[in-house]
Every structure is written in C-alpha cells, then in structure tokens.
Amino acid sequence: MAPRTEEQFEEIRETKKALIMDTAMELFASEGYHPTSISKIAKKANISKGLLYNYFESKEDLLLKIMTAGLAEMIAVFDPDNDGVLTEEEMVNFISEILQMVKRKHKYWKLYYAVFFQPKVNEILSEKFEELYSKMVAMLVEYYKSHGLEKPVQEALLFGALLDGMAFNYIMSPELFPIEILTETIKDKFCYIRK
Amino acid sequence: MAPRTEEQFEEIRETKKALIMDTAMELFASEGYHPTSISKIAKKANISKGLLYNYFESKEDLLLKIMTAGLAEMIAVFDPDNDGVLTEEEMVNFISEILQMVKRKHKYWKLYYAVFFQPKVNEILSEKFEELYSKMVAMLVEYYKSHGLEKPVQEALLFGALLDGMAFNYIMSPELFPIEILTETIKDKFCYIRK
Amino acid sequence: MAPRTEEQFEEIRETKKALIMDTAMELFASEGYHPTSISKIAKKANISKGLLYNYFESKEDLLLKIMTAGLAEMIAVFDPDNDGVLTEEEMVNFISEILQMVKRKHKYWKLYYAVFFQPKVNEILSEKFEELYSKMVAMLVEYYKSHGLEKPVQEALLFGALLDGMAFNYIMSPELFPIEILTETIKDKFCYIRK
Amino acid sequence: MAPRTEEQFEEIRETKKALIMDTAMELFASEGYHPTSISKIAKKANISKGLLYNYFESKEDLLLKIMTAGLAEMIAVFDPDNDGVLTEEEMVNFISEILQMVKRKHKYWKLYYAVFFQPKVNEILSEKFEELYSKMVAMLVEYYKSHGLEKPVQEALLFGALLDGMAFNYIMSPELFPIEILTETIKDKFCYIRK
DNA sequence: CATGAATGAGGGTTCATTCAT
DNA sequence: AATGAATGAACCCTCATTCAT
Numbered sequence: 001m002a003p004r005t006e007e008q009f010e011e012i013r014e015t016k017k018a019l020i021m022d023t024a025m026e027l028f029a030s031e032g033y034h035p036t037s038i039s040k041i042a043k044k045a046n047i048s049k050g051l052l053y054n055y056f057e058s059k060e061d062l063l064l065k066i067m068t069a070g071l072a073e074m075i076a077v078f079d080p081d082n083d084g085v086l087t088e089e090e091m092v093n094f095i096s097e098i099l100q101m102v103k104r105k106h107k108y109w110k111l112y113y114a115v116f117f118q119p120k121v122n123e124i125l126s127e128k129f130e131e132l133y134s135k136m137v138a139m140l141v142e143y144y145k146s147h148g149l150e151k152p153v154q155e156a157l158l159f160g161a162l163l164d165g166m167a168f169n170y171i172m173s174p175e176l177f178p179i180e181i182l183t184e185t186i187k188d189k190f191c192y193i194r195k
Numbered sequence: 196m197a198p199r200t201e202e203q204f205e206e207i208r209e210t211k212k213a214l215i216m217d218t219a220m221e222l223f224a225s226e227g228y229h230p231t232s233i234s235k236i237a238k239k240a241n242i243s244k245g246l247l248y249n250y251f252e253s254k255e256d257l258l259l260k261i262m263t264a265g266l267a268e269m270i271a272v273f274d275p276d277n278d279g280v281l282t283e284e285e286m287v288n289f290i291s292e293i294l295q296m297v298k299r300k301h302k303y304w305k306l307y308y309a310v311f312f313q314p315k316v317n318e319i320l321s322e323k324f325e326e327l328y329s330k331m332v333a334m335l336v337e338y339y340k341s342h343g344l345e346k347p348v349q350e351a352l353l354f355g356a357l358l359d360g361m362a363f364n365y366i367m368s369p370e371l372f373p374i375e376i377l378t379e380t381i382k383d384k385f386c387y388i389r390k
Numbered sequence: 391m392a393p394r395t396e397e398q399f400e401e402i403r404e405t406k407k408a409l410i411m412d413t414a415m416e417l418f419a420s421e422g423y424h425p426t427s428i429s430k431i432a433k434k435a436n437i438s439k440g441l442l443y444n445y446f447e448s449k450e451d452l453l454l455k456i457m458t459a460g461l462a463e464m465i466a467v468f469d470p471d472n473d474g475v476l477t478e479e480e481m482v483n484f485i486s487e488i489l490q491m492v493k494r495k496h497k498y499w500k501l502y503y504a505v506f507f508q509p510k511v512n513e514i515l516s517e518k519f520e521e522l523y524s525k526m527v528a529m530l531v532e533y534y535k536s537h538g539l540e541k542p543v544q545e546a547l548l549f550g551a552l553l554d555g556m557a558f559n560y561i562m563s564p565e566l567f568p569i570e571i572l573t574e575t576i577k578d579k580f581c582y583i584r585k
Numbered sequence: 586m587a588p589r590t591e592e593q594f595e596e597i598r599e600t601k602k603a604l605i606m607d608t609a610m611e612l613f614a615s616e617g618y619h620p621t622s623i624s625k626i627a628k629k630a631n632i633s634k635g636l637l638y639n640y641f642e643s644k645e646d647l648l649l650k651i652m653t654a655g656l657a658e659m660i661a662v663f664d665p666d667n668d669g670v671l672t673e674e675e676m677v678n679f680i681s682e683i684l685q686m687v688k689r690k691h692k693y694w695k696l697y698y699a700v701f702f703q704p705k706v707n708e709i710l711s712e713k714f715e716e717l718y719s720k721m722v723a724m725l726v727e728y729y730k731s732h733g734l735e736k737p738v739q740e741a742l743l744f745g746a747l748l749d750g751m752a753f754n755y756i757m758s759p760e761l762f763p764i765e766i767l768t769e770t771i772k773d774k775f776c777y778i779r780k
Numbered sequence: 781c782a783t784g785a786a787t788g789a790g791g792g793t794t795c796a797t798t799c800a801t
Numbered sequence: 802a803a804t805g806a807a808t809g810a811a812c813c814c815t816c817a818t819t820c821a822t
Binding site: 030031032034035110113114116117118119120122126130151154155157158160161162163164165166168169172173176177178181182184185186189 | 225226227228229230305308309311312313314321325328346349350352353355356357358359360361363364367368371372373376377379380381384
Binding site for chain 6: 232233234244245248253254
C-alpha cells in the first residue's frame with residue numbers, strides 16, 4: 001500500500017500537536033508546571049509518553065510552545081496595529097476587549113501568572129512579553145498625550161498595572177472579583193472622555 | 196559545662212528555625228519552589244538535611260510556614276486595625292507604606308506570586324488571604340463612602356487591583372517599573388483629597 | 391512504464407541493503423554501536439526507519455550482517471588459499487597486504503575492535519574468526535617450519551599477535567603509529583629471508 | 586545520640602565506593618558498558634540505585650573513575666620510574682611483569698579494550714593513556730639505543746605493539762593464547778641480550 | 781540537637797520496533 | 802517497496818524522606 005501523503009502526515013501532526021498542547025495547558029494551569037508529569041499529560045491526552053517527544057523536545061519546550069502560542073494570540077488581540085492615536089471609542093473598546101479576553105482565555109492567563117515566576121521560563125519569554133508590554137504602554141502614552149495630560153507616562157503605567165491587577169484578581173478568585181461592574185469606573189478614571 | 200536550660204534550648208530552636216526559613220525563602224523565591232531541593236537549602240543554611248526535618252515535617256510544611264509567617268507580617272503592616280474611618284493623611288500614608296513594603300519584602304512577594312497557583316498552597320492560604328483582602332476592601336469602602344463617592348465598592352476594588360498590579364509589575368521587572376514616581380498620580384486618582 | 395522484472399527488484403534490494411550497511415557501519419564505527427540509533431542511520435541513508443526493518447530483522451541483525459560481510463572480505467584477502475608453503479616473496483607480500491588492508495578498511499577494523507567485546511556479537515562471530523585465525527597461524531607455522539626454526543608455533547603466534555597489536559595501535563591513533571616505516575623491521579624480525 | 590565522626594563517614598564512603606566500582610567493572614567488562622544498566626549494578630552490589638549517585642555523578646563518571654584508577658595502577662607497575670637505562674635483567678623482568686599483569690588484571694584489560702573504542706570515553710582518557718604509552722616507548726627506545734640498534738624507535742614501537750597484541754589475544758581467548766610459552770621467544774627477538 | 785548514608789518512588793527521556801496506510 | 806506516527810519498556814537520574822549513630 002502506498003504510504004500516506006505529505007499532507008496527510010502534516011494534518012495528523014497538527015492535530016496531535018494541538019491536542020497535546022491543549023491537554024498540557026489545562027494541566028499546567030490547574031496543577032502547576034512542575035507537579036504535572038509527562039505521564040499525566042500523556043494519559044489525559046490518550047497517547048503514549050513517547051509520542052509526546054515526537055512533537056516536543058522536552059517538557060520545557062512544550063511549556064514554551066504553549067506560552068508562545070498564547071502570547072501570540074494575545075498580541076493579535078491587544079495590538080490594534082494602529083500607528084496613529086487611539087480614538088476615544090477605540091480606547092473604550094480596547095478595555096472591554098481585554099477584560100473579555102481574560103474571561104475567555106482564563107486558562108491561559110492562569111498559566112501565565114503561574115509560570116512567569118518560574119525563573120527559567122521567564123528568562124526565555126520575558127523578551128517577547130516586554131515587547132507586548134512596551135507596545136501597550138506606548139499606545140497608551142500617545143493617547144494620554146493627545147488628551148493633553150501632564151504626565152502621560154505615569155498614566156499609562158498606572159493603567160497597565162491596573163489591568164494586570166484586575167486580571168490577576170479575577171484569575172485568583174473569579175467569584176470575588178466582578179469585572180463587569182468595574183468598566184464604567186475605569187472609563188471615568190482612565191479614559192478622559194471629552195464630553 | 197553546665198547543661199543548657201530549657202529556655203536556652205528553645206532559643207536555639209527558634210534561631211535555627213528562622214535561619215532555615217530565611218534560607219529556604221531566598222531559594223524558593225529565586226529558583227522556584229519545586230526546583231529547590233532540600234539538600235540545597237540544607238547546604239546553604241550550613242546544616243544537615245536531617246536537622247531540617249527536626250523543625251519541619253516536610254518540604255511542603257516548610258513552604259507553608261514561610262508563607263504563613265510572611266502573610267502575618269503583611270497583615271500586621273497593612274491592617275491599621277482601625278475601626279474608624281481613615282483620615283486622608285492616613286490614606287496617603289497607607290499607600291506609600293504598602294509600596295515601600297513591596298520593595299522591602301521583595302522576596303516574599305515574589306514567592307507569593309510564584310506559589311499562589313500551587314493548588315495545595317492556595318487551599319491553605321487563601322482563607323487567610325481573603326480575610327486580609329476583604330478587610331482592606333472594607334476599609335477602603337468606608338473611606339470612599341465618607342468622601343461621598345457614588346460607587347465606593349467599585350472604587351475600592353479598583354484601587355486594590357491597582358496595588359496588586361503595581362506589586363506584580365515591580366516584582367517582575369523592578370528596573371522597568373518606577374514605583375516612586377507614580378505615587379503622586381495615584382494620590383490624584385484614588386485619594387480624593389479635599390483641597 | 392513496464393513493470394520491473396524480478397531481477398531489477400533484486401538489484402534495487404541489493405543496492406539499498408548495501409547502502410544501509412555502509413551507512414550503519416560508518417556510524418557504528420565513529421559513534422559506537424549503542425549510541426547510534428536506528429533513526430540516525432535511516433536519516434543519514436535517506437530512507438525511512440520502517441524500510442530498514444524491511445531489510446534487517448533488528449539492529450543487532452544489522453550489526454551482525456555488517457560484521458560477517460566484513461569478515462568474509464578479510465578472509466578473502468588474508469587467505470591465499472595456498473595449501474603449499476608460502477614463498478618468501480609471498481610472505482613479504484602478505485605482510486604488506488595486511489597492513490594496507492588495515493589502512494584501507496580502517497572503519498571496519500575500528501568496528502571490529504569496538505564490538506568484539508559485546509558478548510552476543512562475539513558469540514556469533516568468534517567461530518568464523520577463529521577459523522580465520524587458525525588458518526593464518528597454520529600457514530605461518532608451515533612457513534617457519536620450512537625455514538627450519540626451532541619453535542615455529544611460538545613464532546607464528548607472536549607474529550599474529552604483532553599484527554593484531556599494530557592494527558590496534560594504528561586504529562586507535564593513526565597519526566601516532568607509522569605503519570609504513572615498520573615493515574622493514576618486521577621483515578628482518580619475522581620473515582627469515584635467506585640471503 | 587552523637588552522630589558518626591568524620592572518619593567513620595569517610596570509611597563508609599571509601600568502602601562503598603570501592604564496592605560499587607568493583608561491581609561495575611565486573612559487569613562493564615563482561616557485558617559491555619552500554620548494556621550494563623545502573624539498576625543491574627545496584628542490584629549486584631546490593632545497594633539502591635540512588636546511592637550510586639551519592640558516590641558518582643553519572644554512569645559515565647563511574648566508568649571514568651574505574652578506568653582512571655585502573656590506569657593509575659598500571660602506570661605504577663609499568664613505569665619503573667627509572668630515568669636511567671634499563672638493564673637487561675630489568676628488561677626481561679619488565680616483560681614477564683607485564684604479561685603477569687595482564688593475566689592478573691584480566692578484567693581491567695578487557696574493560697580497557699572494550700571501552701577504548703567508545704568515542705566519548707576515549708576522548709577523555711586518551712591523554713592519560715598516551716602519557717603512559719609514550720613513557721613506555723621512550724624507555725624502550727633508550728634501551729635499544731644503548732644496545733646499539735640502528736632503528737631503536739621502530740624496535741620500540743614494534744615491541745609495544747607486540748605486547749598490546751598479546752594482551753588483546755589473551756583477553757579475547759585465554760585458552761588459545763599461551764602467554765607463558767612465548768616469553769622465551771620474545772626475549773630472543775626483542776631483548777638483544779649480550780651473551 | 782545533629783549527621784549524612786541510604787532508600788525508593790517517580791521523574792523526564794530515548795529508542796528499537798510495529799503497523800496502518 | 803516505502804513511510805513515519807505510535808508504542809512501551811527501559812534507561813539514567815533526582816530527591817523528599819528515613820534512620821542508625
């Protein structure tokens with residue numbers, strides 16, 4: 001019989017890779033990176049331990065690939081790729097999108113917070129993360145400048161920290177932290193909407 | 196030599212225990228909990244592995260004791276144990292004290308963030324933590340109420356999140372996050388000082 | 391296209407088999423038998439892992455087939471199939487041929503030495519090897535007898551050992567062991583040329 | 586109760602280390618380095634797998650330590666630490682000592698031959714080995730020079746190779762290679778005893 | 781109070797081999 | 802004839818914990 005075609009193999013690979021990454025993310029996020037063993041991941045994904053190493057070089061590589069993919073997704077959402085200045089409408093939109101994102105990608109975020117203090121991982125990801133971070137800050141600074149604020153950088157940093165803190169609080173105890181009812185207050189405090 | 200008295204023994208015990216906890220915290224914070232082995236802690240503390248088990252039941256127990264002690268210390272600082280309403284001066288004071296605390300107890304905070312997603316740890320600490328958290332929020336709510344704000348709860352939650360986010364950002368990259376220059380802006384935004 | 395004939399298939403098979411054996415030998419010799427994985431061999435030979443098992447039953451079988459083939463080649467060179475006594479000229483020739491052989495088939499020899507202490511390999515090859523060995527010794531014994539030496543067996547064993555030792559030294563560090571400049575001395579010591 | 590003294594610990598360590606090295610050497614020599622698992626060594630030595638790593642950093646380290654120790658022993662025997670020229674008597678002595686050594690330290694030699702073609706190991710040991718080798722050659726060269734031979738270097742290299750070959754043959758099949766009855770012939774051929 | 785040799789379960793990883801296509 | 806995804810046993814190694822001294 002003829003062997004599978006290149007494309008068939010490619011498809012199998014993509015499917016399996018996604019399965020493994022999803023399963024691993026789930027476990028990493030809920031139990032932590034170190035306490036999650038390769039065996040556990042393989043069992044939950046219904047594959048053999050060995051197969052995992054067909055797709056990822058190591059446990060660390062698996063984590064990194066998950067994180068990178070997640071980061072890329074976030075960048076896609078966060079970054080309006082807007083070289084000009086945000087309109088006020090865009091700004092309001094931006095806030096609600098981020099907060100929605102946190103709720104939807106709950107697992108990713110949990111993983112992020114859990115993993116950013118793993119020294120080794122952080123080392124590798126921090127570069128990408130800081131890129132995202134500084135883009136966001138720059139965008140905000142521009143917005144505040146265009147609104148004539150005296151200390152646009154401080155505003156931007158503070159606002160960034162606030163979003164971070166909200167995400168963190170929500171991830172830690174979703175039932176205690178009512179994201180929705182806060183948006184209006186945020187708008188009042190950080191959007192400087194001209195009436 | 197005269198045999199040591201009961202109290203002397205007790206003192207030795209306390210000193211050793213503190214030494215072990217400090218050493219362990221240092222390592223946990225800088226290398227992570229799981230990657231830090233008991234051997235490494237013992238070596239750095241210049242004691243034998245066996246002795247460590249004389250003071251702590253297990254590695255997890257050690258971590259928990261460190262975390263609990265740290266939390267207690269923070270509670271002592273954060274909680275003015277003030278049943279009345281904060282004055283504006285106290286409020287301003289409170290902010291700068293918290294931020295100073297983050298800088299001073301850098302290691303503790305790092306450990307907290309790194310370890311809060313370990314299910315077991317979280318389970319045990321979350322109760323105490325939430326107690327602290329809700330006390331803080333209540334205090335802030337009172338403050339905002341007394342200043343006639345419309346949505347005192349939202350204000351309080353937002354402010355709490357902001358402080359969290361600042362701590363988080365500072366811990367992650369102290370060189371990128373200039374805590375000091377932000378206090379003024381915070382004051383403007385969250386203290387509602389009556390001129 | 392016309393279907394291939396039986397012979398063409400056979401030819402393809404032989405070519406592939408030879409390719410695999412050559413590739414494997416190369417790797418076994420340079421990296422060692424155990425550290426060389428089937429994957430690596432397949433990759434270097436530009437075939438799939440599966441195909442290799444179409445030609446060889448197992449990794450061990452592959453090794454054995456390589457060794458056997460190599461041994462056969464050597465036997466063909468070493469054994470003049472001469473039932474009579476070597477002439478002096480033949481003897482001199484014999485020496486230089488062996489030494490040339492070592493240089494040419496460098497890889498084979500390296501593999502031999504590396505692998506001769508693997509119990510299983512030794513088990514299977516030792517019979518053939520001893521056949522070769524005793525033939526060589528017998529031939530030499532005859533030669534020495536015909537030259538009237540008192541202890542022809544000792545001479546033969548010693549000479550055999552010397553050749554072995556030279557091969558061994560050359561294989562281990564070719565740059566340190568100058569085979570060529572030794573032939574004359576060997577001739578003086580072991581050929582007993584009648585002037 | 587008081588802990589053991591430093592010396593007691595040291596003694597335990599030395600004893601265990603020797604036990605492990607002996608056991609491992611036995612197995613490495615008879616089954617080969619790679620096919621011998623740490624588990625097997627531990628089981629045969631009646632210790633836990635873990636303990637082995639209390640004494641040796643890795644399997645490779647264990648092998649290296651065994652080899653180095655063996656090499657040191659051989660150097661001690663081979664090297665007369667004689668800056669002057671060997672007397673004829675010493676030379677004869679030297680030969681029989683080496684051959685006895687091969688018989689006595691059978692296991693070590695087998696390990697040497699089996700392991701010298703493991704690329705990684707060789708890399709590390711070759712330096713030490715060459716030191717020994719060149720010392721031996723130098724010693725022999727001096728001897729031959731003092732006996733007025735035309736080509737002392739060739740003589741020395743050849744003699745060295747012969748000894749190597751004899752050792753190799755003996756190790757491979759002791760029953761086929763009668764070391765004892767060869768010494769006289771060696772003496773005749775390589776000692777140049779002045780009558 | 782104090783030591784570190786010893787354990788053993790479990791971790792991450794490799795790899796010869798199989799098999800559906 | 803040919804592919805490479807998939808398996809699973811075995812490997813090397815780590816480390817929290819115990820215990821005799």
